[in-house]
Amino acid sequence: MATLMLENGADIRFIQGMLSHACLTTAQIYTQVSIRQLKAIHAVTHPGKLPESVKRRLEEDPEPTVEDLLAQLELEAEEDPED
Template sequence: MLENGADIRFIQALLGHADLSSTQIYTQVAIGKLKEIHAATHPAKLERDALSLLAAIEAEVDGDAE
């Protein structure tokens, strides 16, 4: 549920945990997925990808001009 966007407080209530720290044990399962999403969507990565794409397009246009 956490990996699909469910709020940790909702999961806490669903499981009947009085303390959030009990529920947080389950967040460890989702950390790997979170890191993967962060790496793929971080603005710095998006900017690097855009610059790489622009450079590839410019190289292709320059190659076609010859």
């Protein structure tokens, strides 16, 4: 439950209090699972993996749009349909 809360944006301090952990480091064990999710997001959205059209747009406007990220996901799904 704590991992799901953390992955969906709950503050680690709130989770610490909810679980009655006296020390933050005890509650931080749940962040290790969350790191896997961050790595997956990073792999999908890293500028080195984006198509050239998106890279050109990012040079003009450095904030990627939802459409850019969805386009990247579609390209990756076409490249590796098993995932």
